[in-house]
Amino acid sequence: MIVVIGKHRPDLAELTDVVFVDGWSGIPDDVVASMEAVIGRVPGDVLARAAKLRWVHSPAAGVDADLSPEMLASDVVLTSSVGNGAIPLAEHAMLLMLMLNRDVPRWMRAQAEHRWDRFTHGELAGLTLGIYGLGNSGLDLARKAEAFHLRVIGVRRRAGEPSPHVEQVDFGTLLEQSDFVVVTAPSTPQTLGRFGAPEFARMKRSAYFICISRGGIADDDALLNALRSGQIAGAGLDAHGVEPLPPQSAFWDLPNVIVTPHNGATSTGTARRGEQIVRENLRRFLSGQELLNVVDKAAGY
Structure with a gap:
């Protein structure tokens, strides 16, 4: 039996042994005991009762919320939809870079006030983009940035793996040379809190920090201090340490910050x-083939 959790329901009309449910509440024990695959998140207590479960697919690209202690200890194969959002995330990073570089909020304020405000602004050509995390989103961003005549440098966990359009450097070089530092890395024990006060102090005072992947990779207090003190020039934040971003958060009102609600x-x-990834993995699962996007549970992605 295959169980699909959530409101979004892929077209699986050709399959007969599929159960669609909105959530785990009220699902009979016999269904839990007989399911072999789940499309959606499986709580640890459910996982412990799912004796036949062999595969769980996360509809999200990031799986930090799926890696319960029970999942980490189990033999259940976990796959993700990593790569499905790489294109729009890279576009969103370019959008934030352009908005910050050209001070688009100033134009928007002038428009709201019907005020003709012409000023000298920047351009991306010739600047250096540093990408923290060279997975699908990072590599797509590198390709786009090159077309804007940016120099692109980056770091990845497995240093030395091919990274088209990117000059691989060490972390210190990325901090010191980048005009934009863009975080595209997943949330893992190794990346959480990676950007703190010492890291922001090594960045150029004219540099911008952009996060489009997961919150918590930057320490929020350290980032706020860097923004308020002028240690860095500004930030574009689509991913936040606490989501939804609380109404009282200082990030909303800082003049050098652009906030978007994690929907890049x-x-x-x-x-x-x-959906294409789900359907292909279902085909592979039913035919006994190797699955796509198998998560390395120890690495966290």
């Missing part, structure tokens, strides 16, 4: 590619 990848294309 909320596009029709992301949903379409995610």
Whole structure:
């Protein structure tokens, strides 16, 4: 039996042994005991009762919320939809870079006030983009940035793996040379809190920090201090340490910060590619083939 959790329900009309449910509440024990695959998140207590479960697929690209102690200890194969949102996330990073570089909020304020405000602004050509995390989103961003005549440098966990359009450097070099530092890395024990006060102090005072992947990779207090003190020039934040971002958060009102509500990848294309991954993995699961996007539970992605 295959169980699909959540409101989004891929077209699986050709399959007969599929159960669609909105959530785990009220699901009979016999269904839990007989399911072999789940599309959606499986709580630890359910996982412990699912004796036949062999595969769980996360509809999300990041799986930090799926890696319960029970999942980490189990032999259940976990796959993800990593890569489905790479294109819009890279586009969102470029959008934030352009908005910060050209001070687009100033134009928007002038428009709201019907005020003709011409000023000298920046341009991206010739600047250096540093990408922290060279997975699908990071590599797509590198390709786009190169077309804007940016120098692109980056770091990845497995240093030395091929990274088209990117000059791989060490972390210190990325901090010191980048005009934009863009975080595209997943949330793992190794990346959480990676950007703190010492890291922001090594960045150029004219540099911008952008996070489009997961909150918590930057220490929020350290980032706020860096922004308020002028240690860095500004930030574009789509991913936040606490989500939804609380109304009282200082990030909302800082003049050098652009906040978006973690929906840089909320596009029709992301949903379409995610469904394609689900359908292909279902085909492979039913035919006994190797699955796509198998998560390294120890690494966290």
